[in-house]
Amino acid sequence: MTERTPSSEHGTAACRAPRHSRVQHLVAADESSLGELEVLLATLPLCSTGRVFIEVPDESWIGTVSAPARMTVTWLARSRRSGLPGTGRACAPGAALHRAVVAWADEMLCESDDQTRVILMGGYLGTADIVDHLTGVRGIPGSSIRTPERFGLATAR
Incomplete structure (x- = not known):
């Protein structure tokens, strides 16, 4: 039996097949991680689905990112949002990203066997709060959440 490579799994023909499984992605980033985000999105298969949240200081930071067609990109400008009610x-910083990701996760991650890939690239505070919610409230194992290693947040990578 020949081992499949990622490129053969996600070739054009495979992505068009009706039974091709598409893993959903939840990606969160901020202005400090835009470069990392671009690299990540460029490496995802074209058939990837999911949501990308990007928190920035204000509208002047909003630009175009190249994401797979089935992924929705949402820009969150802090200047247009309030702090705690x-x-x-x-x-x-991190508050808008935390609110958006937690709201999305609470609505969209409903099955215990959900295989959503969570990739958090924002600043430490927002990322830590998101990890706490996903692991504590949603029951997602820390090992399935990818965060910057320097934060030391997710376990057993």
Whole structure:
């Protein structure tokens, strides 16, 4: 039996096949990780599905990223969002990303055998809060969440 390579699994013909499995992706990034995000998105198979959330300081940071056609990209400008309700404060770095990712996960990750690939590239505070929610509330094993190694957040990579 010949071992399949990723490129043969995700060739044009395979992606068009009705029974081709498509793993959903949840990707979160901020202005500090835009370069890493571009590299990640360029390496995903064209048939990838999922959601990309990108938090930036303001609208001037919003640009075009090349994501697979079945992935939705959402830009979150902090300047257009508020901080904690009732405080009158501005949106802190990581807060908009945390709110968006947690809301999406709570709505979309409904099965215990969900195989969504979670890749978090934002700053430490927002990423740590997202990991806490995904592991504590959603029950996703830390080993299936990819975060920057320097954060030391997900376990057993």
